[in-house]
Amino acid sequence: MPVARYRRIADDIRARIAHGDWAIGQALPSRRELAAAYGVNEQTMRLAYQLLRRQGVLEGEERKQVSVAHPAAVRTLTDVDANWPFSSETTDTRPRAATEELAERLGVPARAQLQHETVECLDPGGRSAMLVSTWWRGRRRAHSSFAAELETIELTEGQAHALGLLVDSLAYRVVRTRFDAHGAPTETADLILPMDRWRIRLGC
Structure with missing residues (x-):
């Protein structure tokens, strides 16, 4: 079963964070900028950001700038x-x-x-x-x-x-x-x- 495109993008962003492209606390580009970079529409990027927030990789409110999340203190x-x-x-x-x-x-x-x-x-x-x-x-x-x-x-x-x-x-x-x-x-x-x-x- 093919993986949804937004999930592939989320996996790539997660890998780039692990590689050091964005540091903890650093803001990511806007959805519009990353959508253009990945060649997808903003809705696809919104789903990728939403998934990454839910997983605790990114933090920030809906429709606002997001950044790399600090490790959650449990x-x-x-x-x-x-x-x-x-x-x-x-x-x-x-x-x-x-x-x-x-x-x-x-x-x-x-x-x-x-x-x-x-x-x-x-x-x-x-x-x-x-x-x-x-x-x-x-x-x-x-x-x-x-x-x-x-x-x-x-x-x-x-x-x-x-x-x-x-x-x-x-x-x-x-x-x-x-x-x-x-x-x-x-x-x-x-x-x-x-x-x-x-x-x-x-x-x-």
Whole structure:
């Protein structure tokens, strides 16, 4: 069975990177330039770039300049309640009305006004490693315990944009809810961890 042309081009670009034609962090030519160099249309080059991003060879957003990816740091999450040890950026603090799911998690009426923040956790190289969106009602309170559930999701457009990945890329979603000493929920959060950058290790 013949190999699709965009896959052959992706293989060639990967070989050229290994040969040193482009260094880690260096931007590649535009899709238009490389399409002309390979004698294909831009759609074929788009598919090649998309494949290479999915494989972690290139990094960068759709329709923007891409560069040779730094080797992904694969971390292991063992404590979903631990503070992030590196730098982070708060990207959204707009209050939100509680969805039915959030209302159930926090024990509040649906549509109740919630405080909210989304934080982008950065690795030591400054690349996005995880997104944490947290919701709570009233003032933020200390907690005594927490519960967590794990599932896999496809990234939304906003999540993919923040993480530099493609829409529909797979990620872990950790739903963490914190409780006070009386067992009442104090806040709940979604931790979004790209599957190509994380392992999950469950403690006993």
